[in-house]
Amino acid sequence: MPSRDSKSGPTAVGTAVLPEDRGARPPVLGFRDVSKLYLPGGSSVTALRRVSLDVRAGEFVALVGRSGSGKSTFLNLAGAVDTPSSGQVLLEGRSTEGLNDEELTFLRRERVGFVFQFFHLFPTLSALENVEIPLQLAGRRRTRRRAAEMLALVGIPDLADRLPHQLSGGQLQRVAIARALGSEPALVLADEPMGNLDTHTAEEVMALFRLINLQLGTTIVMATHSLESAAATDRILTLRDGELVSDVRAGAAGRAT
Ligand SMILES: Nc1ncnc2c1ncn2[C@@H]1O[C@H](COP(=O)(O)OP(=O)(O)O)[C@@H](O)[C@H]1O
Numbered sequence: 404m405p406s407r408d409s410k411s412g413p414t415a416v417g418t419a420v421l422p423e424d425r426g427a428r429p430p431v432l433g434f435r436d437v438s439k440l441y442l443p444g445g446s447s448v449t450a451l452r453r454v455s456l457d458v459r460a461g462e463f464v465a466l467v468g469r470s471g472s473g474k475s476t477f478l479n480l481a482g483a484v485d486t487p488s489s490g491q492v493l494l495e496g497r498s499t500e501g502l503n504d505e506e507l508t509f510l511r512r513e514r515v516g517f518v519f520q521f522f523h524l525f526p527t528l529s530a531l532e533n534v535e536i537p538l539q540l541a542g543r544r545r546t547r548r549r550a551a552e553m554l555a556l557v558g559i560p561d562l563a564d565r566l567p568h569q570l571s572g573g574q575l576q577r578v579a580i581a582r583a584l585g586s587e588p589a590l591v592l593a594d595e596p597m598g599n600l601d602t603h604t605a606e607e608v609m610a611l612f613r614l615i616n617l618q619l620g621t622t623i624v625m626a627t628h629s630l631e632s633a634a635a636t637d638r639i640l641t642l643r644d645g646e647l648v649s650d651v652r653a654g655a656a657g658r659a660t
């Protein structure tokens with residue numbers, strides 16, 4: 404694992420995400436005038452309205468906005484699990500438009516990692532197997548070893564054999580994060596990953612995302628209702644009724660802890 408100031412204090416942590424530095428890195432995710440319309444029962448809902456932005460390698464971005472503002476829609480489009488009604492989504496510089504099934508499967512399985520509010524683990528598989536399965540599906544070698552390394556990375560090396568029902572919420576989310584990171588994705592998309600955790604556990608899981616972002620340089624876009632969590636990222640995007648109404652630098656570089 405490449406270490407980047409992993410043991411350093413807040414000052415060094417802050418330096419790793421200064422805007423000058425950030426601007427030089429290639430965009431991992433691009434939205435170009437992206438709109439998404441749903442047509443439930445004939446009436447149309449505009450879930451996203453002409454959103455344009457770039458997320459650069461190494462950025463930790465929070466996506467905030469009330470329920471129904473378009474956060475999950477944004478993440479689904481970013482992860483190429485859904486397609487825009489108009490506009491373009493670029494992943495690692497490439498438009499997802501016109502990709503064939505094989506290319507889309509590769510993107511979803513290997514270039515993007517998803518973390519959900521309700522974990523989405525297989526209930527009959529152990530923690531280790533849950534992390535290993537996508538690696539096997541991707542045709543990787545030494546999947547068991549890689550899965551064990553990922554569980555160690557998220558701080559639960561000793562829970563490999565547990566089934567999901569034998570794990571706490573925080574532990575379940577750690578397994579899900581380990582699974583999302585297994586293929587070394589260019590982008591991790593997290594949809595309210597602390598939404599089902601108590602305050603203390605939520606803080607721990609948020610700290611883990613931050614650590615992963617800083618240590619591995621993983622690009623993260625996280626939908627969250629917690630302003631505290633959002634403030635601990637690099638950048639806050641606010642959606643309102645599907646529109647991107649603000650895009651600001653967050654307090655991570657200057658925060659106290
Ligand atoms: N599959 C769908 N069919 C119809 N409407 C949808 C669908 N998914 C989301 N919407 C609508 O799109 C809007 C944005 O939803 P969503 O992206 O889930 O917001 P958020 O994650 O911020 O709560 C809402 O009005 C929601 O009802």
Ligand SMILES: [Mg+2]
Nearest residue numbers: 474475476594
């Ligand atoms: Mg949502």
